[in-house]
Amino acid sequence: SEGPTPTSVAIVSQYACQRRTTIENNNSIFTxxxxVLAESYEFSELEGQCLAFRRAASVLKSLPCEVRRQEDIRDLPWMGEHTKAVMEDILQYGHSFEVERMLSDKKYQTLKLFTSVFGVGPKTADKWYRKGLRSFSDVLTEPSIHLNRMQQMGFLYYEDISRAVSKAEARALGSIIDEAVRAITPDGILALTGGFRREKEFGHDVDFIVTTPEPGRENSLLPDIxxxxxxxxxxxYCDYQASTLDISKLPCPRFEAMDHFAKCFLILQLEGSKVEGGLSRSKEGGRGWKAVRVDLVSPPVDRYAFALLGWTGSRQFERDLxxxxxxxxxxxxxxxxxYDKTKKEFLAAQTEKDIFAHLGLEYIEPWQRNA
Ligand code: ATP
Ligand code: MN
Ligand code: MN
Incomplete structure (x- = not known):
């Protein structure tokens, strides 16, 4: 006989694409x-340490219950010495001293504030910090700083776009984009992607894929919309980037954060009257609308499944795929x-399920990809 089996011996994969992670997070106290620490390492460009904390967080998000004791994490992947030490503090004292220290660190606070502006990344935020700037008014009154248009819009609409977009607002934007697509071409294909496809309640933007069954036609689709x-x-606001796709040069040998499809990063004016239940912010100054960030990406139809899979996220899920x-x-x-390097051939896919099948992975539903 094999003796008594311990409880909860389910093996947790080191790959997020072999875990099912819903929006229900039982370990948010740890994640x-x-x-916070992952972000601070990102600001310092310590990618390895940043990734270590993101991977550990992703594993904990997939667990069906809350971690209560140090031994609960014994058999989990990606639990390093540093992550364990932080968890130990939280288990023992209810919070991590290192995290508390970081949250009250002036540099961390300032970089966090600056990167919360649309168009401001860690590099720009750090440059501003090193100039001695600490607040938005410091930045906006500093004569040596030239803001690009994206950053100008980021400051102009800061109050609106720094506030989360609700599901109802995402739905209203879906109708607006759908109407535009229908008016341009009756056989247009529109799909919600990004966090809202993963059934998140709130997002920082709303992401859509648009294409048409007619190859080549997708090139004029975004400009028309x-x-x-x-x-x-x-x-x-509109930042449109035309397609730079050259199928003969695929696949890209190194990881690229950006793909080559035509895409645009927009700020749209969303009328409160179009949103069921109204806008998710109080009506400041009686203005009946809210500025909202929307991303549109437009792949050729034979790339649709890859684009949909790539844009649904989460980022951690994509990385591990x-x-x-x-x-x-x-x-x-x-x-x-x-691309299969052994067979030296590209593997075609009509649907996301085809891609999971090619990879020999069990299909993971979009709402289970919140890794
Ligand atoms: P939220 O928007 O609520 O913060 P999200 O998961 O929708 O969460 P996004 O930043 O909108 O986050 O990104 C959605 C997905 O699109 C991610 O999986 C990301 O990898 C992909 N993505 C975002 N921008 C680009 C880009 N420029 N090129 C390629 N892929 C991108
Ligand atoms: Mn998004
Ligand atoms: Mn987006």
Whole structure:
């Protein structure tokens, strides 16, 4: 006989794409703390330490229950000495001293504030900090600083776009974009992607994929949609990037954060009257609308499944899909293709399920990808 089996011996995979992670997080007390440290390492460009905390957080998010004792994490992947020490503090004292210290650190606070502006990344935030700037008014009154248009809009609409977008607002924007697509081409294909496809309650923006069954036609799709939104008078900002896709050069041999599809990063004016239950912010100054960030990406239809998988996220889920493909299957996955290095061939896919099948992975639903 094998003797009594210990409880909860389910093996947790080191890959997020082999875990099912819903928005229900039973360990936010730990993962929130990890996120603070991950972010501070990101600001210092210590990518290894940043990734270590993001991976550990991702594992804890997938657990069906709360971690209560140090031994609960014994068999989990990605639990390093540092992550364990932080957890030990939280288990023993209810909070981590290191995290508390970071939260009251002036540099961390300032970089966090600056990077919360649309168009301001860690590099710019650090440059401003090193100039001695500590607040928005410092930045806005500093004569040596030239803001680009994206950053100008980031400050102009800061109150609105720093506030989370609700599901009802995302739905209203879906109708607006859908109407625009229908007016341009009756066989247009529109899909919600990003965090709202993963059934998150709130987002920092709303992400959509648009395409058409007619190859090549997708190139004029985004410019047409942008023009319509402009005509409607609801386009506040538009950063359009035309496609740089060259199928003969695929797959990209190194990891690229950006893909080559046509895309645009927008700020739209969303009328409260179009949102069921109203806008998610109080009506300041009686203004009946809210500025909202919207991303549109427009792949050719034969790349649709790859684009949808790549843009649904989460970022940690995407990272591990690619890592799994490379290390476990000798394949290269990106937002455009899946390439089998052993067979030396591209693997076609009509749906996300096809891609999971090519990778020999169980299908993970979008709402289970909140890694
Ligand atoms: P939220 O928007 O609520 O913060 P999210 O998961 O939707 O969460 P986004 O930043 O909107 O986060 O990104 C959604 C997905 O799109 C991610 O998986 C990300 O990898 C992908 N993505 C975002 N921007 C680009 C880009 N420029 N090129 C390629 N992929 C991108
Ligand atoms: Mn998003
Ligand atoms: Mn986005």
């Amino acid at each position: 929130d703390a990890f996120e 942008i023009e319509r939104l402009k005509q409607e008078g609801i386009l506040l 690619r890592r799994f493909a490379r290390l476990e299957r000798q394949m290269v996955l990106d937002n455009h293709t899946l």
